[in-house]
Each structure stands twice: as structure tokens, then as C-alpha cells.
Amino acid sequence: MTKPLAGKVALVTGASSGIGEAAALCLAEAGAAVALSARRVERLSGLVARIEADGGTALAIPGDMTVEDDARRAVAQTVEKLGRIDILINSAGIMEAGGIENVDTAIYRRVIDINLMGTVYTCAAAVPHMLEQGVGDIITISSLAGRKGGPMTSAYSASKHAVNFMTDGMRQELGGRNVRVTTLMPGATETEVGDNISDPNWRAAIQAHVAKEGAVKPRDIGEAIVFILAMPRRTNISEISIRPTIDTSA
Template sequence: MPPMSMPLEGKVALVTGASSGIGEAAALCLAEAGASVAVAARRAERLADLVGRIEAAGGRALAIAGDMMVEEDARRAVEETVASLGAIDVLINSAGVMQVGGIEGCDTDLYRRVVDINLMGTVYTCAAAVPHMVANGGGDIITISSLAARKGGAMTNAYSASKHAVNAFTDGLRQEVGGKNIRVTTLMPGATETEVADNIVDPGWRTAIKAHVAKDGAVKPRDIGEAIVFILSMPRRTNISEISIRPTIDTSA
């Protein structure tokens, strides 16, 4: 049995949305725990820097540039992981996007993009990864959702709806593949210091969400990365099916 400091030694993980925030932190924490890590995202230069940091620390990493809302790119990320690193034991679905705005006068293309990335990107990678995990006798899938999946909001329709769907899909997947030794987890962060607001079209909401995720006491991406390693380190008989992580100072439901 590997030492506790390297509980994932010998494992191969693919992390989507790895160019920043939770995905980047997850990749670093997985590598520190002993896993070989493939990192996928659209920003190739950031992936190259991340791979360099992992390798400089003695780890093994692979950069795969691609857009997870494009099914071909998502499936290619899984296949390149297997071809280059030999397997896919762990899939971390962290690619995601947020837009804010109500339904009156909305740009439905923005709604479609949020759903395509948050939900369909997750569907694409899972559909590609599960057959490999079944063939290898098991695996782990952790999907990054949000506490927004537990509520709605007058102006967060697209984001909340997509995350509700992500939760439903992920738990359905857990029930489908649990008997094949594939553990599936929905991880729902609260306010976490990431770049999630950077692409919000509405400037007022962009400023507000930036302030929300940078507030005093906000969760750090590394906190989520360490939680991921904890989930993966549990005995195989144990599936942490759902976990919420929020700032200590946030006592809201």
C-alpha cells in the first residue's frame, strides 16, 4: 500500500477546465498525491505552464488543448490520456462557465453555451471514459457542480438550471455504474476564488460576481483540490456520492 502522502500513486487522472481555478488546483493536488495527470482546457499556454510546474516537482503530466463543449475535443482528451499515460482511472469534470441574466430579452445563445459546457461537456467526457474504466475494473468520476444546483435565482437561470442538470446526470451515472466499481461524486463548491466571473457578458454582474468569489473567507481552489484527493483516498467500498464545500462564514442554506 502506498504511503499516505502518495495515496494516488500509480493512478492516471484527466482534469478538464485545468487552465485555472479549481481544475488547475485539482491537477496540482492529484500530482502531489502521486497520480499522473492529463490536463485539458482551451488555453494551451496555461496548460503548458501547469505541466511544467508538475514536472518540475517530480510529477508526470500531459497537456491536451481542447474545448469540452465540442464532443470531438472531449472524447479526444480521454483517448489521448489513455494512449499517452496508459489508462484513465480518475476523471475530474471541472470545465464550466457562468452567465447571468433573466429570460426577458435574453440571448438564448448564452443559455445554450452554459448548458453545452456545464452539462454536455460532462456528458461527453463521461461517455468516453466509462468504457475504459469498465475495461480496467473500475475508476472514479468527480464532477464539479455548484451550490447553485440547490436553488434558483431570478437572474441566474441558465447557470442554476445547468447545475441542477449536472447533479441529476451525475447521480444517475453513479447508480448506473456503481456496480462496476466506478465511484461517482458530485462536488458542490460555494463561493470559491476563481476566474468564473471573467467571461460574464453583463459588466455589472461581472463586477458583482467577482466581488462575491473574492470576499473575505471565500474558499480557495486548493481547498477543493485537497477535498478531491480525500474523496479518492477513501476505501473502494465507500462512495462519497455528494459533498458541499462552502465558506465557514457563509451560513446560508
């Protein structure tokens, strides 16, 4: 079996479920050694066991990406334990309801802290290593919601819109030094993204949305990540959208 990422080392945040978990499995299958970070320690341990059972190399680094010290520690331990960091997958994130009427500003801060600032922290920690190595790849999991807001998605959409533009700024800043940066924007994907939404009506709506017939599977996103990384170094897929075939909306 071809392993296009053999010899590479990746750090995946939000690796305990959904897209992050699928990304970790696909990266390991493609030959990368994978460091896994998330808050749910028991899930990370189970994922490490699965990867190692299939002959791969994995390392659990529990942490909360909203805490800058945790994010920097995840990068530092990846380099210390696995020797380098070639790939950073920013998958840690949450969704919350976020209208402006009767707004709970704490929700806005929480969404932005995780979706935007968590990405800033890991990138800030990883980029110096990548520049010193002379090579690196950063893929940030955003969302099609970053392109289009809605009456109950303003907090989430604002955070993902900010992530999109920050990521593209990094692409322009780092591309000339062989660090490729990609924004990956999934549409409805079958994950646990809706399970922790505090508003019960919005929670039910999002759970139904991601469970609908034809929704994208997390592994589809994981395989897309490997495809992006396996492209020749002269090629930077700067942005990619993945939506269900049956979803024809803009």
C-alpha cells in the same frame, strides 16, 4: 510523503485555472499522473512545467469540451499516452447571467453546452475504459447554485441542477461495477469564474462574491478531491458541499 494516488492516471478538464488547476496540482502531489485539458494552451504548458518540476508526470491535451470530438480525444490521448484512465475530474465550466426577461437564448445554449454537455461527452468517452479496467472514479464539479436558483442565475443554476442529477444517475448506473461517481458542489470560491460574464453588472457582482473575505480557495477543493479519491473502494462519497465557514445560508 504519503502518495495515496500513486499509480493512478487522471484527466482534469478546465485545468488552465481555478479549481481545475488546483485539482491537477493536488492530484499530482498525491502521486497521480495527470492529463490536463483546457482551451488556453499556454496556461496548460505552464502547469505541466510546474508539475514536472516537482517530480510529477503531466500531459497537456488542449481542447474545447463543448466539442464532442475534443472531449473524446482528451480521453483517448490520456489512455494512449499514460496507459489508462482511473480518474476523471469534470471541471470545465462557465457562469453567465441568465434571466428570462429580454433573454439571449444563445447564452443559455452556451452555458448548457459547456456545463452539461461537456460533462456528458467526457463521461461517455471515459466510462468504457473504466468498466474494462474494472475500476474508476468520476468527480464532477457542480455548484451550490444547482440547488437554488435566482433571478439572474437561471441559466447557470439550470445547467448545474442538470449536472447534479445526471451525475447521481451515473452513480446508480455504475456503482455496482466499481466505478464511483461524486458530485462536488462548491460555494463562493476564489476563481476567475466571473471574469468572462458578458453582463457588466453581473460580472462585477460575481467577481466581488468570489473575492469576499473567507471565500474558499481552489486548493481547498483540490484537497477535498484527493480525500474523496483516497477513501476505501467500499465507500462512495456520492455528494459533498463545500462553502465558506462564514456563509450560513442554505
